[in-house]
Amino acid sequence: MLELKNISYQVDAEGQQRDILHDVSLTIDERFVAITGPNGGGKSTLAKVIAGIITPTAGQILLDGEDITGCSITERAQKGISFAFQQPVRFKGLTVRDLITLAAGRDITVSEACAYLSEVGLCAREYIGREINASLSGGELKRIEIAMIIARGTKLSIFDEPEAGIDLWSFNNLIQVFEKMHEKLGGSILIISHQERILNIADRVIVVADGQIRAQGNREDVLPELLADGATCSVLTDKL
Amino acid sequence: MDKIEKDLLEQVADLHEVPQGAYNIRANGQMAGRNTTENIDIVTKTDKPGIDIIIKPGTKRESVHIPVLLSQSGLQEMVYNDFFVGEGADITIVAGCGIHNGGDEESRHDGIHAFYLAPGARLRYVEKHYGSGDGNGRRVMNPTTIIELGEGAYMEMETTQIKGVTSTIRDTRATLAAGATLIVREKIMTHGQQLAETNFTVDLNGEDASTHLVSRSVAKDESRQVFRSVINGNARCTAHSECDAIIMDEASVSAIPEVTANHLDASLIHEAAIGKIAGEQLTKLMTLGLTEKEAEEQIVSGFLK
Numbered sequence: 241m242l243e244l245k246n247i248s249y250q251v252d253a254e255g256q257q258r259d260i261l262h263d264v265s266l267t268i269d270e271r272f273v274a275i276t277g278p279n280g281g282g283k284s285t286l287a288k289v290i291a292g293i294i295t296p297t298a299g300q301i302l303l304d305g306e307d308i309t310g311c312s313i314t315e316r317a318q319k320g321i322s323f324a325f326q327q328p329v330r331f332k333g334l335t336v337r338d339l340i341t342l343a344a345g346r347d348i349t350v351s352e353a354c355a356y357l358s359e360v361g362l363c364a365r366e367y368i369g370r371e372i373n374a375s376l377s378g379g380e381l382k383r384i385e386i387a388m389i390i391a392r393g394t395k396l397s398i399f400d401e402p403e404a405g406i407d408l409w410s411f412n413n414l415i416q417v418f419e420k421m422h423e424k425l426g427g428s429i430l431i432i433s434h435q436e437r438i439l440n441i442a443d444r445v446i447v448v449a450d451g452q453i454r455a456q457g458n459r460e461d462v463l464p465e466l467l468a469d470g471a472t473c474s475v476l477t478d479k480l
Numbered sequence: 481m482d483k484i485e486k487d488l489l490e491q492v493a494d495l496h497e498v499p500q501g502a503y504n505i506r507a508n509g510q511m512a513g514r515n516t517t518e519n520i521d522i523v524t525k526t527d528k529p530g531i532d533i534i535i536k537p538g539t540k541r542e543s544v545h546i547p548v549l550l551s552q553s554g555l556q557e558m559v560y561n562d563f564f565v566g567e568g569a570d571i572t573i574v575a576g577c578g579i580h581n582g583g584d585e586e587s588r589h590d591g592i593h594a595f596y597l598a599p600g601a602r603l604r605y606v607e608k609h610y611g612s613g614d615g616n617g618r619r620v621m622n623p624t625t626i627i628e629l630g631e632g633a634y635m636e637m638e639t640t641q642i643k644g645v646t647s648t649i650r651d652t653r654a655t656l657a658a659g660a661t662l663i664v665r666e667k668i669m670t671h672g673q674q675l676a677e678t679n680f681t682v683d684l685n686g687e688d689a690s691t692h693l694v695s696r697s698v699a700k701d702e703s704r705q706v707f708r709s710v711i712n713g714n715a716r717c718t719a720h721s722e723c724d725a726i727i728m729d730e731a732s733v734s735a736i737p738e739v740t741a742n743h744l745d746a747s748l749i750h751e752a753a754i755g756k757i758a759g760e761q762l763t764k765l766m767t768l769g770l771t772e773k774e775a776e777e778q779i780v781s782g783f784l785k
Contacts, residue, residue, distance in 0.1 A: 293763055317769040329764040332724065333696075333782035342778065343768050392768065 241269040242290065242396055242428070247299035249285055249451075260285045261296065262451040268396075268430055272422050274442035275432045276466065282451040283432045284326060287398050290430070291323040292316040303396070320427070322392045326400040328381040331372040336384055339372060343388035356387045359420070361413050378405040386417065395427035403435050411435070439463060481512065484551045484580045491610040492576025493547045499574075503545040504531055506559070508552045520544055520571075530560035530592075533573075537566030537598065544573045548591065553583025553617050558590045565633075567598040576608040579645070581617040588620040595626065597633035597660075605637045611644025618646040625652040629660035631686065636663045641676065642784065643669065649677045658686025658715070666695040667784050670703035670731070680709040684717035684746070693721040698780050699731035708736040713746025723752040726783060 249261040261282045275283050288294040290301065292313040301309045308316055317323075331339070340353045354364030360383040370376060372384070382405060389397050402418070403411050415437050422429065422441060431438060439445050439459055446456040447466060455462050481489070485507055493499070502520040505513040509529075516522050519539040523532045533544055546561065563573065581587045597603060611619035621641075629635055641648060654662050662682065670676050682691050691711065699705045709721045723735040735752035757779050765775035 291767055293767075313763060313766040314769060314771050317767050321767075323767045325760075325764065329758070329760045331761060331779065331782060333785050334778065335782075338778075338782060339768075342765065342770065345769055388768065 241267065241304055242430075243267050243300075243302040244286075244290070245300040245302070247286075247289060247296045247301070249282075249289060249294060250297045259451050261289065264299070264448075264451070264453055266446070266453065268428055270428060270443040272429045272431070272442050273444045273446065274439050275430065275446045275448055276434060276439060277448040277454065281449040283448050284400055285451075286448060287323065287400050287430070287432055290316075290396075290398060291321055293323075317394075320395040322389045322394045322397045324385045324389050324397070324399040324402060326404050326432075328378075328385040329372075330374060330376075330381070334372050335368070336370050336372060337368045339384065339388055340391050343391040345392070348391075353391075356391045357384070359390050360384070360387045360417055361410075362387070379407060379410050382406055383410075383414075386414075390421065390424075393426070397421075397427065397429050399429070399431040399433075401432050401434070403433060403438070415441075436463070481507070482551075485512075485549050488549045488551065488578030488580055488610065488612070489547055491612075492549075492578040492608045493545055493574055499543075499545040501543045501545070502533075503547075504533075505545075505547055505549070507549040508555055509557050512549075517542060525560060525562075528560050529557065530562070533561065533563045535563070535565045535569050535571055537568055539566065539569040539571055542571050544571065546573070546575045548575075548577040548589055549580075550578070550587050550589055551580040551582075553581050553587055553613075553615060554585030556586070556588040558592070560592045560594075562594045563596065563603075565595065565597045565601040565603050567630075568600045569598075570602040572604045572606070574606045576606075576610070577621050577623070578610045578612070579619040579621065581611070581613040581619050582615040583613075584616045586618040586620060588618075588622075590622040590624070592624045593626070595628065595635065597627075597629045597635060599630040599657075600632045601630065602634045603636070605635065607637070607639045609639075609641040609645055609648065611646065613644075619644060620647045621645055622649045623651075625650075627652070627654035627662060629654065629656045629662060629689075631657045632659040633657070634661045636665075638665045638667075640667045641669070642667070645674065645676070647675045649679070651679045651681075653681045654691070655683045655685055656689035656691065656717075658688060660686060660689050662691040664691075664693045666693075666697075668695070668697040668705065669700070669780075669784060670697075670705055671700040672703060673701070674703040675705075676703070677706040678708065680711075680721070682710070682719065683712045683714060684719060685714050687716050689715065690718045691720070693719075695723045696725070696783060697723075697733065698726045698728065698784060699733050700728045702730045704731065705733045706736070707734065707752075708738075709750065710738045711740070711748055711750075713739070713741045713743055713748050715743050716745035717743070717747070719746075719748045721750045723754075724783075725754040726780065727754055727756055
């Protein structure tokens with residue numbers, strides 16, 4: 241179970257204090273929680289705060305009751321938090337197999353590594369020896385990123401917009417990956433997404449906007465509200 | 481051969497014992513072993529230190545090992561090795577130099593290797609440089625490689641210097657006839673106060689000659705590296721040179737490309753990228769549970785793999 245208590249994150253923007261996150265409190269113990277909301281609303285920042293990449297200016301983070309606010313990225317990873325980046329990182333020289341092995345945290349056989357890649361719909365034999373460099377497409381990198389999270393199999397897996405940079409056709413397959421992962425991964429999945437189909441399979445949907453939690457609940461309650469406003473530009477509605 | 485020499489041999493040639501096939505082992509300025517085969521002859525030069533390696537036309541699937549070991553502190557030598565690879569031959573040559581300097585005097589090996597490939601010959605040339613020893617004496621290696629590729633000849637050169645060489649100036653000069661191909665892969669890591677300078681000069685003289693130079697390097701601590709590549713396209717030809725360096729600590733790296741097209745159909749490309757390890761690469765590996773130091777090691781060893 242992950243608990244965020246009064247998390248705030250302020251930055252200094254041209255001499256003015258700006259709240260990226262403001263007093264966010266949240267408990268995640270379901271299997272599948274989705275965070276959605278407008279761009280620039282603080283979703284990715286929230287994910288990075290949980291993974292330890294960003295240090296909040298105030299508040300507390302607890303994992304299974306243990307205060308991890310002061311823990312480094314490495315310590316949190318070791319305690320069971322995984323984070324799939326919105327924009328996967330390229331590595332010259334490191335191969336897909338190297339990264340899957342590092343993710344698994346132990347020496348794995350080629351067939352084990354291949355099994356993880358097959359989970360995300362990649363033909364393993366073609367990919368296992370490839371370098372994580374510019375020769376891989378955005379969609380391929382995204383799948384490898386997800387395969388790494390599956391290989392880790394930790395109690396909390398965070399995905400930052402897994403659909404970003406993936407074509408629609410690939411995305412349809414990816415939904416199935418998440419549906420399956422939902423069944424497979426023992427722990428909780430926290431996924432940032434704009435995709436209705438992802439929100440549809442979530443146990444709970446949280447709307448983050450302007451650095452705050454605007455709404456949360458099951459999808460039946462939150463989705464109609466979300467689609468009713470927010471999506472339309474206020475300048476446009478004013479004109480109408 | 482003593483423990484130190486065996487260790488050097490393993491580092492520079494991946495050899496535990498004397499190799500299969502043709503070989504010439506030079507230890508502390510003396511010949512420590514030689515074997516020739518029906519197709520590969522090794523002859524000691526009479527006018528200067530060094531050897532001639534003569535490979536008969538059509539020789540296939542054979543290898544030549546010519547490791548050089550220096551374990552006597554203060555030894556300095558200049559050696560000339562000439563390789564004549566006959567028409568249509570297809571072979572591998574493994575050279576390497578290991579210096580163990582446990583004393584305070586400078587140990588130095590300057591090797592001048594000249595490769596003459598007859599038309600249609602193919603060669604894979606592997607060269608490793610390694611230094612060890614805890615003495616204050618400098619470990620210096622200045623390899624010069626001269627390459628002349630005949631029509632349609634193909635040469636692949638892998639040169640690696642990962643550890644322990646105080647100072648190195650590596651000169652490689654190549655001329656390519658029509659249809660010849662030269663591929664060079666260089667890997668260098670420097671640390672401490674080390675200096676590594678690489679100079680490539682490639683003249684593409686014949687139609688459809690091509691070359692690809694790839695240098696990957698890591699400069700740590702206060703070490704300095706200079707990568708200079710001069711490519712002259714004198715006919716219809718293609719060339720690609722790439723210098724990719726990771727800089728760490730207080731190190732410095734320069735990449736100085738010079739590409740000259742003297743023919744309308746010469747197509748020459750140079751790419752150079754120097755930078756520190758990207759923060760997001762470290763972050764990614766840390767989210768997999770690695771410490772920052774472990775992440776750095778993984779990135780560096782993958783880069784130089």
